[in-house]
Amino acid sequence: MVTLNVNGKSHRIEVDPATPLLYVLRDHLELNGAKFGCGLGQCGACTVIADRQPIFSCITPVSVVQERRIRTLEGLGTMEKPGAVQQAFIEEQAAQCGFCIPGMILRAQALLERDPAPSHAEIRRHMSTNLCRCGTHMRILRAVERAARAMKTGGPMRDTEGSGR
Amino acid sequence: MNIIFGVVFFVVLAAAALLGACAGQSTLVPIDPPPKSAFAAASVERGAQLAAVGNCNVCHTASSGRPYAGGRPFKTPFGTVYSTNITPEPDTGIGRWSEAAFVRAMREGLDREGRHLYPAFPYDHFTRLTDEDLKAIYAFIMTREVVRAEGRANELRFPFGFRSLLSAWKLLFLERGVFQADSSKTAEWNRGAYLVEGLGHCGACHTPRNRLGAEKKREHLAGGEVEGWHSPALNAASPSPVPWTAGQLQMYLATGLVDGHAITAGPMEPVVHNLSAVPERDVRAIAGYLAAVAGAPSERRQKKARDALAHAQREMAAYPLRAPADPSVAAEAGQRNRSGESIYFGACAACHDRGREATSEGALHLALGTVMTLPTSANLVRIIMTGIIPAEGEAGRFMPAYANELTDAQIRDLVDYIRAYFARAPAWDDVEAEVKKVREELSAANANAGG
Numbered sequence: 001m002v003t004l005n006v007n008g009k010s011h012r013i014e015v016d017p018a019t020p021l022l023y024v025l026r027d028h029l030e031l032n033g034a035k036f037g038c039g040l041g042q043c044g045a046c047t048v049i050a051d052r053q054p055i056f057s058c059i060t061p062v063s064v065v066q067e068r069r070i071r072t073l074e075g076l077g078t079m080e081k082p083g084a085v086q087q088a089f090i091e092e093q094a095a096q097c098g099f100c101i102p103g104m105i106l107r108a109q110a111l112l113e114r115d116p117a118p119s120h121a122e123i124r125r126h127m128s129t130n131l132c133r134c135g136t137h138m139r140i141l142r143a144v145e146r147a148a149r150a151m152k153t154g155g156p157m158r159d160t161e162g163s164g165r
Numbered sequence: 166m167n168i169i170f171g172v173v174f175f176v177v178l179a180a181a182a183l184l185g186a187c188a189g190q191s192t193l194v195p196i197d198p199p200p201k202s203a204f205a206a207a208s209v210e211r212g213a214q215l216a217a218v219g220n221c222n223v224c225h226t227a228s229s230g231r232p233y234a235g236g237r238p239f240k241t242p243f244g245t246v247y248s249t250n251i252t253p254e255p256d257t258g259i260g261r262w263s264e265a266a267f268v269r270a271m272r273e274g275l276d277r278e279g280r281h282l283y284p285a286f287p288y289d290h291f292t293r294l295t296d297e298d299l300k301a302i303y304a305f306i307m308t309r310e311v312v313r314a315e316g317r318a319n320e321l322r323f324p325f326g327f328r329s330l331l332s333a334w335k336l337l338f339l340e341r342g343v344f345q346a347d348s349s350k351t352a353e354w355n356r357g358a359y360l361v362e363g364l365g366h367c368g369a370c371h372t373p374r375n376r377l378g379a380e381k382k383r384e385h386l387a388g389g390e391v392e393g394w395h396s397p398a399l400n401a402a403s404p405s406p407v408p409w410t411a412g413q414l415q416m417y418l419a420t421g422l423v424d425g426h427a428i429t430a431g432p433m434e435p436v437v438h439n440l441s442a443v444p445e446r447d448v449r450a451i452a453g454y455l456a457a458v459a460g461a462p463s464e465r466r467q468k469k470a471r472d473a474l475a476h477a478q479r480e481m482a483a484y485p486l487r488a489p490a491d492p493s494v495a496a497e498a499g500q501r502n503r504s505g506e507s508i509y510f511g512a513c514a515a516c517h518d519r520g521r522e523a524t525s526e527g528a529l530h531l532a533l534g535t536v537m538t539l540p541t542s543a544n545l546v547r548i549i550m551t552g553i554i555p556a557e558g559e560a561g562r563f564m565p566a567y568a569n570e571l572t573d574a575q576i577r578d579l580v581d582y583i584r585a586y587f588a589r590a591p592a593w594d595d596v597e598a599e600v601k602k603v604r605e606e607l608s609a610a611n612a613n614a615g616g
Contacts, residue, residue, distance in 0.1 A: 059565050064511065
């Protein structure tokens, strides 16, 4: 039995504590934003946020994040009201097949919460752990810069960590 | 190393330094940068192989910088030294250096204008090189791509910014002279000694240094440190659970991986990358010489090795592993550290306990790995937190970094568990400090990237 806080909600789940967080998110909680890409922490498709850090959920046993607040794509916004980063990715049409995009968005989200005005070089460096096989990197980079601008001008960047913060 | 010591050092050696300064170091006449055609292709090719053994590119290339254009920082106890641009660029590189100036720099630690060079540049080793080899390396360096890149000023604590002090340092520690073959040894041993002690400058990292930054002659290859990593002892004090054979050393140096010993990580990665392009006979000579330095393992060492192998075999027999196979050790390591054990099974076992062979599909088996038995947790902490990530665009073995996935306390528990269970050694007392150090480096890297 593990306890897990995901997108502000507490869960008690009957699962082997060695199970990767990604499997618990997808199979038990049916949060299918995070994707299984390589299973080795090498591609970033499984990226979610733990507290304020982007983590690879495919290599993270669920047992180690019981004390941390997990955020997934589903926690950033809805179809009707997407979060600022999601909105920016839509506006730049940054997705081609879309498989890497949830990981890209979560990774960008963590950066912009830490540094609301990152340089282009920092964005490139920060995003470099996440791979896109369609090659839409240039649009992804533009989307992150657009999201940063939206935050700066008081755009719809919400506090996605939930109330009380 | 404190300020008082620095001042005493300054006062005591100032006189010697003055002497050195009075003796005068001449400026050598600048030349017009020679065209590539001035160098014979055979000479350039030989120089390339020698430069690979010497790892010129490793220190003289900044991360994501142009090859040989310098600018890589080296943190020393005396401050930060930056490597210089050694491309044949006339103003910011060494394009105006004659062959004589290059040879003098390699042997005497002086630049073309006669200024002392800091011994972060290992001229205490390069002084062993033959004329012929130095000329070939010169031919190679002078035919590299020209890069205009101003050098960065060193950031050294008082009084170490005074280069004239180095004349005293050289008086004390620089033993000049070309390598002299030992006629009682084989040609291969001599070749290995020449490469290890001279060009390869293995001791620069693997020999501990004294308070003035010179290698301790009496602790030759007894283990040192570099860039926050421990460089394991290569002599009889080698911490490897099972003694290395010459063949295993050769495989490690050529490929970076020997099952049952080690996989390269940290500052050794680029060294192995270079050695993969060096002729096999030279790598064999290096390995043979290093095996000779370590000597035949003692009876006690052999007993320890049999013990470690038996432990590893019990482990392997227990595949697929869901709980530690050795009940007595498991009871001790696990009871003390349930958290570390659970993290190991969740995060590490999937690779390190599958297949039990360090092939491209499995990971090193930890019971026989060297990292677990080192005198410090530095390397294990670094590997867990920063992973083993090949350089941009390079092929290489991979382990993910766990700095974000695990908290400091979880990393400490994991390191303690691995140490207790696989090395069956007393806990390290520096784990928390090492974790903190790596965290600081990672956040500094983030801050730099933002600039």
